[in-house]
Amino acid sequence: MQDKPARGGARGKLRAHFLANLGRVMDSDELRTVADNQSEWARRVRELRTEEGYLILTHNDRSALKPGQYLLETAKPQPAFARAISKETRAFVLDRNGFTCQMCGAVAGEPHPYDTTRKTRLHLGHVIDKSMGGTDDPANLRAICSVCNEGASNATLTRPDLQKILIQVRRATAADQLEVLKWLMAKFPQQANAHLQPKP
Numbered sequence: 001m002q003d004k005p006a007r008g009g010a011r012g013k014l015r016a017h018f019l020a021n022l023g024r025v026m027d028s029d030e031l032r033t034v035a036d037n038q039s040e041w042a043r044r045v046r047e048l049r050t051e052e053g054y055l056i057l058t059h060n061d062r063s064a065l066k067p068g069q070y071l072l073e074t075a076k077p078q079p080a081f082a083r084a085i086s087k088e089t090r091a092f093v094l095d096r097n098g099f100t101c102q103m104c105g106a107v108a109g110e111p112h113p114y115d116t117t118r119k120t121r122l123h124l125g126h127v128i129d130k131s132m133g134g135t136d137d138p139a140n141l142r143a144i145c146s147v148c149n150e151g152a153s154n155a156t157l158t159r160p161d162l163q164k165i166l167i168q169v170r171r172a173t174a175a176d177q178l179e180v181l182k183w184l185m186a187k188f189p190q191q192a193n194a195h196l197q198p199k200p
Contacts, residue, residue: 010035053077101145
């Protein structure tokens, strides 16, 4: 009996592939192939994390993973953030921004200036990311093309230095500090074990 093909487009194929390969490290080339070489395969992976709650780990989560490697440890999704932006809000923001990417100026439907083989597709992006406390209010939303959106999180947020991080951790509640500790121990298990070993 043959397995049924994965349904739901690239996202459905990626979901099925992750679930069929629990605990196995996969690289970006493999996942791009699974998604039929769609340019937005990485966005579909992020949607599996943020909208469906699958704990797909990257080098940001585990030190043993290299950039471009992905790992799904458990098939059970966590509570996820559903898309909360209404069609009306989406239409309002796109119209307000003239159906133009607010980062590079590309216009919806026209060939993209950085990749003329692709037509410009617009999405809504947050000015202040939701992870930083941003909201889905139209004032915090902007039109952004798929090309810019793929790198927006790296380009728009400055990386905090050690001093700023320590200040934030010191100001946090004890419960939040413990969560940070758990996260760091999960990301750096070998280093954590080395520090926990009794010294001779």
